[in-house]
Ligand code: FAD
């Protein structure tokens with residue numbers, strides 16, 4: 001093992017090694033930046049290279065809580081100048097489009113700003129602040145998290161390293177090692193796997209609509225989204241066994257068109273894709289989210305199917321609670337926030353799980369049972385006719401219902 005990596009002491013902190021963050025996705029980068037700005041030193045270990053992390057196209061819709069945290073982290077500038085503020089969303093049911101206005105129903109909006117851009121802004125902010133991220137760190141392993149002095153071992157640049165710290169934040173996503181390091185008896189998991197995936201493409205074409213269109217159709221779910229006025233993001237429901245090579249761009253567009261309404265079909269501009277990927281749909285929660293001095297945050301602790309656009313926003317809300325609690329620990333010498341972290345985070349997580357599960361079952365073709373289809377249509381009809389139902393939907397989508 002190499003010598004312990006002594007990290008410069010943060011401005012308001014008396015500890016040599018306050019925190020280790022595993023995973024440099026949005027949760028890890030955001031937590032690191034918020035802690036750094038509050039004088040709490042931390043090092044982030046990431047399995048992949050920075051370029052690889054930046055190539056992963058995922059979330060597109062962010063709530064107020066995520067916007068606020070990016071501002072607090074000092075990296076919100078580009079989000080404000082380039083992000084697209086959306087007052088509402090559209091839902092197309094069997095060729096007929098309906099609009100739900102968040103602004104009218106809740107006074108709130110969401111912002112369309114890609115996860116890759118958020119990641120880039122956080123990476124730049126971290127580099128400008130001189131905070132340390134170790135990319136391409138392999139064999140990351142956690143030790144002694146139930147003691148006062150956890151340790152993290154890893155390999156980087158050919159060297160084996162061991163570092164001691166006060167806390168470990170497990171922000172390493174669903175497939176990371178943090179959650180898997182917890183003894184089986186200390187953790188409960190709850191899961192639903194859907195027999196579906198999303199096949200997504202990014203294309204340098206103007207979006208088909210100024211707002212997102214979620215599509216329910218007998219042929220299956222589709223989503224028309226965007227990144228900028230000249231960059232579109234589209235998704236199609238696909239089977240889990242789907243082979244991406246069997247999806248040339250022409251096939252994607254041909255499968256999308258019949259699911260749209262006439263106006264959208266006419267406006268649709270097709271073109272070559274610049275990215276194409278398949279994501280499985282899963283609901284998953286691990287409880288609790290704290291194990292001694294290890295705190296899980298983001299996809300490491302919970303997964304939602306993407307239909308409700310909640311995953312990144314939940315990661316941000318975990319980070320808000322965890323950063324506040326760690327700041328309180330160092331500034332006020334109080335562990336009240338750390339002790340409440342798991343309970344606070346899970347209360348929000350379960351509401352987002354419910355909403356994401358509901359939106360998924362409402363809009364996808366999950367079974368061939370005509371009863372299930374009729375129930376979907378009845379529920380959608382209620383959503384468009386009832387102000388109470390529409391308000392509940394809007395409150396959940398913008399993140400107010402938690
Ligand atoms: P991740 O982004 O998974 O980051 C974890 C990091 O940890 C990764 O960089 C990984 O390489 C690293 N890591 C893993 N294992 C290790 C290890 N052993 N050692 C070190 N590092 C490790 N969310 C929304 O809010 N809105 C949306 O519109 C939305 N749309 C989505 C669309 C799709 C198609 C998909 C797939 C997801 C979408 N999401 C959306 C969800 C969102 O992308 C995730 O919830 C978000 O990325 C979670 O961030 P995270 O930092 O917790 O995890």
Ligand code: DHB
Nearest residue numbers: 059060225306307308309
């Ligand atoms: C996008 C992804 C989502 O999961 C969603 O619900 C809305 C938009 C997107 O990638 O643009």
